[in-house]
Amino acid sequence: MSKIRLTGYIDVxxxxxxxxxxxxxxxxxxxxxxxxxxxxQVTPDPDVTGRFHVAELFVDQAAFDAHQARTQSSPWADVTNGITRHYTIEEGPA
Structure with missing residues (x-):
């Protein structure tokens, strides 16, 4: 199995x-x-107002997919609806 890593940012x-x-x-x-x-991890950028850096690591694709499914029906999905995300998703060794 390969770990799934998401990195990037969201500009709010x-x-x-x-x-x-x-x-x-x-x-x-x-x-x-x-x-x-x-x-x-979700951390505010010290130099760009409204930018939050995102770094996620999951044990495998199934765990990442479960996370995506949960968040799609969560209050977080509602509050961030329509905000573009700038993410890269990579698969790596376990």
């Missing part, structure tokens, strides 16, 4: 920063509790 419009900030802690906590989540 200024008028949505408060809502995103309110929902982010729960999104991180729920993701870190998911089976197969090895690491999940």
């Amino acid at each position: 419009p200024e008028d949505r920063l408060e809502a995103i900030g309110s929902a982010l802690a729960e999104h991180i906590a729920l993701t870190r509790q998911e089976p197969g989540c090895l690491s999940f």
Whole structure:
């Protein structure tokens, strides 16, 4: 099995920063509790207002897919609806 790594960023419009900030802690906590989540980080960029860097690591494709399915029906999906993500997904050795 190969691990799945997602890296990239999301640029949140200024008028949505408060809502995103309110929902982010729960999104991180729920993701870190998911089976197969090895690491999940979302950190604000110190130089670009509204940019959040995202780094995820899952044990395999199935765990990553389960994460994607869960988030699609979560409050996080609602609060970030329509915001473009700039992500790269890579598969690597276990």
